[in-house]
Amino acid sequence: MVSIKELPREEYLLKGHAACAGCGPSIALRLLFKALGNKVFLVVPACCTTVIQGPYPYTSFAVPLQNMLFEATGATASGIAAALRIRGLEDITVVGWAGDGGTVDIGIQALSGAAERETNFIYICYDNEAYGNTGLQRSGATPYGAWTTTTPTGKKERKKNMPFIMAAHKIPYVATACPSYPTDFVNKLRKAKEIKGTKYIHVLAPCPTGWRYDSSKTVEIGRLAVQTGIWALYEIENGKFRLNFPSDRLVDKAKRKPIKEYLSMQERFRHLTEAEIEKIQMWIDEDWEYYRKLASSEACV
Amino acid sequence: MSFPKTRKEMPLTPLSLPTVGSMGKTGSWRTFKPVVNYSTCTKCTLCWIYCPDGAITRREDDSPEIDYEYCKGCGICANECPVKAITMEREEE
Amino acid sequence: MAQIVIDTANHIAGYAAKAARAKVVAAYPITPQTTIVEKIAEFVESGEMEAEYIRVESEHSAMAACIGAAAAGVRTFTATSAHGLALMHEALHWASGARLPIVMVVVNRAMGAPWSIWPDFSDSLSQRDTGWLQFYCADNQEVFDTIIQAYRLCEDERVFLPAMVCLEGFLLSHTYMPVQIHNQNEIDDFLPPYKSGWTLDVNNPVTHANLVSPEWYMEFRYMIQEAMENAKRLIPEIDMEYGRRFGFQYGGLVDxxxxxxxxxxxxxxxxxxxxxxxxxxxxxxxxxxxxxxxxxxxxxxxxxxxxxxxxxxxxxxxxxxxxxxxxxxxxxxxxxxxxxxxxxxxxxxxxxxxxxxxxxxxxxxxxxxxxxxxxxxxxxxxxxxxxxxxxx
Structure with missing residues (x-):
């Protein structure tokens, strides 16, 4: 396990970029480069990171970055990976860096295809649970009950379980992460880099603008997501499910904070009734019962 | 590295060059300013790793240095500092 | 030695992709294009053609994969028809805006509804304004020769644009004709290794195609128009040189x-x-x-x-x-x-x-x-x- 102080000082996401103050995805981006260095090709579809770069002729990214169509990250990575194989440049890590809309909705086909083709790349979904740069519309990753501009009274459906959809592709590595746990994310990225094939990491990335909380609370809210268990840190390595610290200490319900603590910090959940909060709590507990069984069994996902 | 001005100097397709301040001096976005109390700072580097803007430099001795030209004043560093060595102070007009 | 083969235009297109030494082929099946990418799959799996073959899950992804591969520094090829081309539409604009010299064969087929598998030009002509060069062939020999010429043209620094080589479904795609496959060394001599205007490079990290404000956007469009005008000048020259080298010539822009x-x-x-x-x-x-x-x-x-x-x-x-x-x-x-x-x-x-x-x-x-x-x-x-x- 790497410690924070061991992480390199070099920055490949340069300051003065265009993200909102307190942007969770930006923390994740800095960690991405701290984990992988700059020998990467980044494919970025339409998403908040399109904006974060800033406008031509400038960019806040000090690594090769190809902007690409919203739904095409997986396929573009397949093309790049094939070209690198032909050119004998396989020491370059191909990274798809996409938001939740570009992953669980419009980009799911190209991602599924890339995974099925065993494209050698790391795909990272940074999930702020809405279409951020178009002004916070609902996505398939928006959680139940959340306000967005297209669900003004709260979303009526549940969040899509994308990591398990990816695990069903039988790819060698699936993991979840959250920038509030930097070393966990860095370790997962470094592990993914060493594995051949498609690696999928789903990062819950709190968004002050979309979730409606004070910008200073980004890391705290990410931590609460993990502590309440609405977001679990885990890996699925060759089908084998394993909870990571601190989620591995939270299997016992008594150890998990009540979900209300997480929900009440965000205005997007302000309108929720007690009954709705209870329903969300019940779903979380059900999920954890499932995690417990998976973690304690020999069976593969 | 040079930035184009005329059409002849432009690349054939937009190829943008890495730039500190691609969105300008983002320090001007700030209403509250983080101030470090170096006498209580334990040099844990958490503020450095959590800064979304990379506006906190980790000095040789691991103490933080805030770049006010680019710090947007989000307050994450102050919120996360385990010994409360960073405080947010209102910017003067 | 040049070789005469009697084959369909689709198979001939496969021979041309091989002769052009395309290094990444990304393709998805659609009638009447399919036999092109089947032929190429045979070439690749038998080892006759040294290329990565990406079996994508849609035409949109076929073009996206070609864009990725071309940006990462290799020569690319794909082929499609009708609805497949329509599905690519957005990516066609991206390819030309990125100035990537991708060559694609379009086996012309009428658009639905209703379903039709037979030819007309409504598929490729619907893509008129995407910034792609468009060639239309009249026989199988021209299909072979035009694909080779198209790579040479697209990879010229005065052009750097993608090209469609169009041929009508069934009328050419599935019709056998004798075609001369020229000597590989002479083709290599005519068509040097892949060249493009930019490449993803860890030693020269740039961001491609981030947000371009109104202050800059028009100039990029103007440069595409300039490249088109340059292509108009170059096509007859390339056709003439090709004629001198290989004995087949098509009148440049107009036959x-x-x-x-x-x-x-x-x-x-x-x-x-x-x-x-x-x-x-x-x-x-x-x-x-x-x-x-x-x-x-x-x-x-x-x-x-x-x-x-x-x-x-x-x-x-x-x-x-x-x-x-x-x-x-x-x-x-x-x-x-x-x-x-x-x-x-x-x-x-x-x-x-x-x-x-x-x-x-x-x-x-x-x-x-x-x-x-x-x-x-x-x-x-x-x-x-x-x-x-x-x-x-």
Whole structure:
């Protein structure tokens, strides 16, 4: 396990970029480069990171970055990976860096295809649970009950379980992460880099603008997501499910904070009734019962 | 590295060059300013790793240095500092 | 040694992709294109062709993979038809905006609804404004030669644009003809290794295609237009050089036949151009002064060549295997637009024919010629757009 102080000082996401103050995805981006260095090709579809770069002729990214169509990250990575194989440049890590809309909705086909083709790349979904740069519309990753501009009274459906959809592709590595746990994310990225094939990491990335909380609370809210268990840190390595610290200490319900603590910090959940909060709590507990069984069994996902 | 001005100097397709301040001096976005109390700072580097803007430099001795030209004043560093060595102070007009 | 093979245009397109040494092929099946990528799969798996073959899950992804591979520094090839091309539409704009020299074969097929697998140009002509060069072939040899020429052109630093090489479904795609596959060393000599205007490079990290404000956007569009104009100049040069080296030449932008002193010039694209030559021979036997001009390159459009033809012709009959609903065929519109500033313009008669694979034979074309000549005699075109062989 790497410690924070061991992480390199070099920055490949340069300051003065265009993200909102307190942007969770930006923390994740800095960690991405701290984990992988700059020998990467980044494919970025339409998403908040399109904006974060800033406008031509400038960019806040000090690594090769190809902007690409919203739904095409997986396929573009397949093309790049094939070209690198032909050119004998396989020491370059191909990274798809996409938001939740570009992953669980419009980009799911190209991602599924890339995974099925065993494209050698790391795909990272940074999930702020809405279409951020178009002004916070609902996505398939928006959680139940959340306000967005297209669900003004709260979303009526549940969040899509994308990591398990990816695990069903039988790819060698699936993991979840959250920038509030930097070393966990860095370790997962470094592990993914060493594995051949498609690696999928789903990062819950709190968004002050979309979730409606004070910008200073980004890391705290990410931590609460993990502590309440609405977001679990885990890996699925060759089908084998394993909870990571601190989620591995939270299997016992008594150890998990009540979900209300997480929900009440965000205005997007302000309108929720007690009954709705209870329903969300019940779903979380059900999920954890499932995690417990998976973690304690020999069976593969 | 040079930035184009005329059409002849432009690349054939937009190829943008890495730039500190691609969105300008983002320090001007700030209403509250983080101030470090170096006498209580334990040099844990958490503020450095959590800064979304990379506006906190980790000095040789691991103490933080805030770049006010680019710090947007989000307050994450102050919120996360385990010994409360960073405080947010209102910017003067 | 050059080699003669008797094969379909689709298989020949596969031979051409191999001869061009395309290194990444990304493809998705669609009739009538499929046998191209089947042929290439055979070549790759047998080791005859050294390339990465990406079996994508859609045409949109085929183009995205080509864009990724081309940006990462290798020569790419793909092929599609009709709805597959339509699904790529967005990515076509991205490829040209990124100035990546991708070559794609489009096996022309009519668009649905309703389903049709037979040819017309409504698929590729719908992509007219995407910034791709467009070639239209008339026989299998031309398919081979045009693919090789297209790579040479697209990878010229004065162009750096993608190109479609179009051929009509079944009429060419599944029709056997003898074709000369030229000596590989000579092809390598004509077509040097892959070149593009930019490449993803860890030693020179740039961001491609981030947000471009109104302050800069127009200049990038202007540069594409400049590249198109450059291509217009280069195509005849490349065609001539190719002719010198390999013995096959296609008239550059326009394949002209008996146009000298012709009163009537029949203006076509694709295989209708072959039938038009037969029609011209027959009409000339009867003393009628008729010529044929096959538009081989539709983008860039050969405006100057059309004007030259118009100087000698008294009427031009355009035959469109296409209709722009609510207007007319594109060929008719663009020939008219090309001649607007001429003082002594010929008459222009627009004919729509062969949609959804309906036969357009030399007899059909002779009929079109007779009608056009009758209108010439009367001094006016009596119908702006005439649909040919339309059921009563």
């Amino acid at each position: 002209k036949y008996q146009c000298e002193n012709a009163d009537l010039i029949i203006c076509t694209m694709g295989t209708i151009g072959c039938e038009a030559k037969v029609a011209v021979d027959n009409l000339r036997k009867n003393g009628l002064k008729v010529g044929a001009a096959r538009i081989r390159v539709y983008r860039p459009f050969p405006v100057e060549e059309i004007r030259k033809l118009a100087l000698q012709a008294r009427i031009i009959a355009t035959i469109d295997r296409h209709i722009s609903f609510g207007m007319e065929g594109f060929l008719a519109s663009e020939v008219k637009a090309s001649l607007y500033h001429m003082e002594d313009k010929p008459l222009i008669a627009g004919f729509i024919a062969g949609l959804g694979g309906r036969d357009v034979t030399f007899k059909t074309i002779e009929g079109i010629a007779q009608k056009s000549l009758k209108w010439l005699e009367r001094g006016r075109v009596e119908k702006e757009t005439e649909w040919i062989d339309l059921r009563e």
